[in-house]
Amino acid sequence: MNVIAQSDVARETYWGISATEYAVFYLLTAITIAVFLYGVYRRFARYAAGDDDPFARLNELPSRTLTAAKIVLSNEKQFDRDLYGGLMHAFILWGFLTLFIATSILAVDGYVYKPIFQGHFWEGDFYLAYQFVVDAMGLLFVVGLGMAIYRRYWVRNERLWGRHTSSEDDLFIWTLFGLGVGGFLLEGLRVYSAGIPDHEVVSFVAYGLALAFDAAGLATLGPEQAGLNAAGLNVENLHWLAWWSHSLLAFFFIAWIPYAKPFHMLSSFANVITRDEKAGQRLPNVPADLDATNAESLDDFTWKELLDQDACTKCGRCSSVCPAKASDRPLDPRNVILDLKRYREEREAGAEPQPIIADGGTSVIDTETMESCMACMACMDACPVEIEHLQSFTRLQRQMTDQGDVDSSVQDVFQNVMQNGNTFGDAPRNRADWADDLEFDITDAREEEVDYLWYVGDYPSYDERNKRVARSLATILEEADVSFGILFDDEKYDGNDVRRIGEEFLYVELAGHHVETWEDCEFDKIVCTDPHSYNTFKNEYPEVDFAEFADDPMMPFDYTDRWNEEGEIDVLHWTQAVEELVRDGKLELNGDELDYTVTYHDPCHLGRYNDEYEAPRELIEATGCELAEMPRNRADSFCCGGGGGGLWMDFEEDPKPSEERLREALEDTAAGAAVEKFVVACPMCMTMYEDGRKTGDFEDQIEIVDVAELIVEAIGKEREARLEVAAD
Structure with missing residues (x-):
């Protein structure tokens, strides 16, 4: 076998390439880079022409970039809910980045280090380490692509296919696969042509391919006979063909990046950098x-x-979790x-x-x-x-x-809110009628100072089922001997969901009314029954520049300041407030009052929106109930179907989100059919699940209760236990 001479622990970079071919290679390199840069310029020029974004996106850019790099390099979002997909993407990403860095090292060695220092650093131990890392990460790259091909074409994962799936998706994955496999083939041919030197064992994939070529008896002629005019099947010709095929495919891919799906490699990172941490x-x-x-x-x-549009990779993760x-x-x-x-x-x-x-x-x-x-x-x-x-x-x-293209039932809701201040269209004077059956009076927060200003909300005020929840919460606060009050007929709808279906000015009107009313009250904290109210008071009211609207004759307020901009007023969901009371010993619960097996549904606006998962669970466990978690819990929770105006609209849907969730509670939890109660912490969820319990034929299998109702029952049991002890 004719062995090609190379240095002991290094190799010739452009072996087998003539001076003319070398020149053509760099002409193509220049053209490729120019096409790439022009494409990137066009993309970002289009963003620059877009409307201004209302939120700061480029402030603290170094910190944003570091955080984005951590998110992207860790692949943490890819691993969420999908271990296979996380590993697949991590292998492809880390492999691709390693190969990119390896190519950059070659360029630095050849065009920076060599001209300045008249030598190479790409030799000896550095060369050996380089070759090992490149082979190892290149192998991960190919494995990751193999996993992607298997999932897309063999398993045909449903979420990867849709009306926007196109040939560019195929071209993208197969081009990358061709680059990875072609790179190993090229390296294996080079190692074989060099006589399979012992030190090249660090390039273990290429070394193995070289051994395979040797076992097959692949002929070798010598570098002077390689190229276009050489005849026959031999390593020199194959190396020359592989080198140019690999180079042309790489040129195509680089030039193609800004014009199709590969652009997500840039746009996705930019999207993570410019994200709003309070988005939603x-x-x-x-x-x-x-x-x-x-x-x-x-x-x-x-x-x-x-930029959001360009960052989309068509992965379908959003589609796969969408309850709609x-x-x-x-x-x-x-x-x-x-x-x-x-x-x-x-x-x-x-x-x-x-x-x-x-x-x-x-x-x-x-x-x-x-x-x-x-x-x-x-x-x-x-x-x-x-x-x-x-x-x-x-x-x-x-x-x-x-x-005016909104559902007629939603238009009715808008009309109800404009005329009566609530989504039911009921009289404002009836707003506190739910409290008439209580054994104690509730303080008017407009007239007396209170610790907790309790925003009751529409459904606990007007819906018969949710009135029971309101009375339970009032009983809890009374039992804890805390000072609390409500606004009676000055309370209106919070505006959260009408805003999410597009009625922004009605939302501003409601917000202005509330903050102006609150300014005349004395309180320490705002406590909300409904997670939707909690979210909008905590995160959205402080964003409103009321001065922009105060002069509008249609707006029923004169308030011109920013409300709670610095967060000086605590806004709490009631579970957070009551959990504090339990922790401080103001509610006597021993943790063994109830013995139900229950499951808990995380409301979207409390969980995903505001990252509050533990307070409701701690309260459930404080009552003594055994909590069996559903498979989709916390951030993975499945919506009840009532958000975004869904509560007010009728849909042709099968199954309803509420029915699917109740099925999951009874069939997919560890406790299965032993689950006695489906626990909620949101009035909308209560309404949707009571409906789903009827339409899904679950009435004899499970009961819908609020966390507050469990606590009130536990308080009653605790009181009975104390009386029995006293009697003895």
Whole structure:
């Protein structure tokens, strides 16, 4: 065998390539880089032309970048709910980055170090370490791609396929696979041509391929005979062919990056850097200018919303967790983002304009699609690249409202709130009637100073089932001997869900009324029955610039300050407040009063929105109940179906989200059919699950209770136990 001479522990970089080919290679390199840079420029120029984003996205950029690098490099979002997908993406990402760094090292050695120091650092121990790491990480790269190919084509994972799946997805994955396998083939041919030197064993994949070539008896001629004019099957010809094939494929891929799916390698990282850490908790405020539009054209979308569209990898994680899609509503979060992107690209290519959202088939997005959204934030929680679906969705919802394209039942709710201050349309004077059956009087917080200003909310005030929850909570606070009061007929609807279905000005009107009313009260903390109220008071009221609206004659307030901008007033969900009381010993619970087997449903606005998972659980366990967790719990919780206006609309859906959740409680928890009570901590959840219990035929199998009702029962048991001890 003719052995090609190389240095003891290094190798020739461009072995087998003539001077002319060398020149052609660098001409192609220059063209590739130019095409790549032009594509990137066009992308970012489009973002620069987008509307301003209402939130600071580029402040503290170094810190943002470091945090984003941690999120991306750790693949933490990919591992969430999907170990296989996390490993697959980690192998591909780390392998790709390693190969990129390895190529950069070669460039630095050849074009920086060599001209300056007249030598190489890419030799000896460094070379050996380099070769081992590159082979190891390159192998992970190929394995990861193999896993992706297996999942996409063999298993045909459902969430990877949809109407936006196209040939570019195939080209992307097979190009990367070709680069990985081609790189190993090229290296194996080189090691074989060099006589399989012992030190190349560090390149264990290439070394193994070289041994295979040797076992097959692959011929070798010598470098002077390699190239276009050489004949026959031999290592020199194969190496030359592999080298050029690999190089041309790499040139194609690099040039293609800004123009198709591979751009997510850049846009996704940029999207993570510019994310809003309170996304979903707060929504962008609509301008006070009544002439402002929301989604009449693409010009209304902010640069961040355009970046969201480009960051989407079509992975379908958002689709797989969406309760609307699972219930056969016409919403697929991925499709909304990608429909907007496709329309943008079509318009840039000269297509005729279309309505962004309308009722019918001529618009980019159909109104029925957006009516299906439950604003549960599951899509955002699942998205590995931090796409803020709700920001774009709310923009579309606002446009629907501006156009009058909202469901008739939702229009009735708007009318009820405008006329009576509540979603039921009931008289404001009846708001506190739920308290008439209590054995004690509730303080009027407008007249007396209290520790807790309790915002009761619409459903606990007017809905018969939820009135029982309100009375339970009042009993708990009375038992704890704390000072609390309510606003009686000055309490109105909080505005959270009407805002999430697009009625921003009604929301501002409600917010202005409440903060102005609160300014005339003396209290330490605001306590909310409903997680929706809790979220909007805590995260959204402080965002409103009331001065922009105070002069509007339609607005029933004169308040001109920012309310609670520095967070000086604590806003609590009632479970947080009562958990503090239990911890401080103001409620006597021994943890053995009740012996039910229960499961607990995490409300979206308490859990995913505000990361509060433990307070309700600690209260349940304080009553003595045995808590059996459902498979989908905490951040993975499945929405009841009532959010985003779903409570007020009728859908053709099978199964209803509430029915599916109750089935899960009885069939998929560890306790199974032994679960006696389905525990909630949200009035909307109570309403939806009581309905699902009837329509799903679960009435004889499980009871729906609020955490407050469990506590009141436990308090009664504890009192009975004390009386028995006293009698003895």
